[in-house]
Amino acid sequence: MTRTVLNRLKVLEAQRSRAPKLNPREVDVLQLVAEGLSTAEVASHLNYSERTIKNVLHEVITRLNLRNRTQAVAWAIRSGQL
Numbered sequence: 038m039t040r041t042v043l044n045r046l047k048v049l050e051a052q053r054s055r056a057p058k059l060n061p062r063e064v065d066v067l068q069l070v071a072e073g074l075s076t077a078e079v080a081s082h083l084n085y086s087e088r089t090i091k092n093v094l095h096e097v098i099t100r101l102n103l104r105n106r107t108q109a110v111a112w113a114i115r116s117g118q119l
Contacts, residue, residue, distance in 0.1 A: 056116035057101065066093045068119055071110045 059067070069079040076094075080087045097109050113119040 056118070059097065059113060059118050063093055063097050064113070064118060066090055067097070067110050067113045070094070070106055071114070071119060 065083060066079055069082055074082065076087050076090050079085075080090045083090070094106050094109065097103070098105065101109065101112055103109050103112060110119065
């Protein structure tokens with residue numbers, strides 16, 4: 038059982054190291070989205086326009102072939118970037 042768990046952890050770590058890296062702005066946006074902030078609240082908090090926040094989210098979702106912002110947050114957490 039312990040060997041199975043350790044092997045699974047090794048696989049997860051290998052996947053994390055191969056995951057595409059998010060830039061600092063993307064990390065900031067996804068952290069705030071993960072905290073439950075709306076697009077307007079994220080924009081206000083980071084002093085960006087709402088359009089910029091939407092563009093950042095769209096870029097992440099498109100680049101990583103995800104479906105929505107929730108999936109983007111989940112991906113960032115699983116990849117160890119949040």
